[in-house]
Amino acid sequence: xQLLEQSPQFxxxxxxxxxxxxxxxxxxxxxxxxxxxxxxEGPVLLVTVVTxxxxxxxxxxxxxxGDARKDSSLHITAAQPGDTGLYLCAGDSGSARQLTFGxxxxxxxxx
Amino acid sequence: DAGVIQSPRHEVTExxxxxxxxxxxxxxxxxxxxxxxxxxxxLELLIYFNNNVPIDDSGMPEDRFSAKMPNxxxxxLKIQPSEPRDSAVYFCASSLGVSGNQPQHFGDGTRLxxx
Numbered sequence: 001x002q003l004l005e006q007s008p009q010f011x012x013x014x015x016x017x018x019x020x021x022x023x024x025x026x027x028x029x030x031x032x033x034x035x036x037x038x039x040x041e042g043p044v045l046l047v048t049v050v051t052x053x054x055x056x057x058x059x060x061x062x063x064x065x066g067d068a069r070k071d072s073s074l075h076i077t078a079a080q081p082g083d084t085g086l087y088l089c090a091g092d093s094g095s096a097r098q099l100t101f102g103x104x105x106x107x108x109x110x111x
Numbered sequence: 112d113a114g115v116i117q118s119p120r121h122e123v124t125e126x127x128x129x130x131x132x133x134x135x136x137x138x139x140x141x142x143x144x145x146x147x148x149x150x151x152x153x154l155e156l157l158i159y160f161n162n163n164v165p166i167d168d169s170g171m172p173e174d175r176f177s178a179k180m181p182n183x184x185x186x187x188l189k190i191q192p193s194e195p196r197d198s199a200v201y202f203c204a205s206s207l208g209v210s211g212n213q214p215q216h217f218g219d220g221t222r223l224x225x226x
Contacts, residue, residue, distance in 0.1 A: 033212070043154070043202075048212055
């Protein structure tokens with residue numbers, strides 16, 4: 001079973017601060033996706049990273065895929081209350097088992 | 112555009128009762144997924160279909176759970192008989208194709224409480 005561990009599990013910060021959350025595995029993934037989930041809603045895809053070492057930016061969010069394709073990070077610059085939510089990473093092993101989701105990082109940005 | 116539609120949004124029932132959750136995927140998507148989300152176990156894949164055919168049901172907890180997809184626009188997840196430990200939020204998602212790097216589009220979930 002391929003596991004994705006996310007850290008920290010919970011993070012509470014003030015508006016304007018920067019933060020980084022991590023997604024780690026001992027397994028190699030052919031691609032990795034990041035989702036954000038708000039209360040009462042389903043996860044929504046933010047980005048997909050495919051190439052080892054790849055960096056993608058989405059406004060104030062920067063996503064990086066590790067060189068070995070076993071880990072990923074999400075960095076948020078100048079966090080805003082609207083960034084509050086559960087951030088989930090999901091890895092694709094390339095098998096028919098589809099995505100494996102991490103346990104998530106619950107981010108709260110206080111105004 | 113309509114997203115993935117799930118019903119009901121909330122369901123509260125007593126243990127032993129049959130529960131049926133419903134999902135309408137995005138039109139044109141040929142893969143459909145059922146997930147269960149709890150605080151303890153996070154988001155778990157239960158079963159997924161491609162072109163209405165179940166491909167992998169290894170995540171289905173036990174024989175009390177069953178899922179069907181009679182056509183491309185409708186799927187059900189049934190629990191019979193239900194137990195308190197089945198309480199969770201159940202999500203349906205759909206995507207184009209079977210590749211794991213295709214984005215999955217989630218519904219808003221059904222919050223199930225078994226008393």
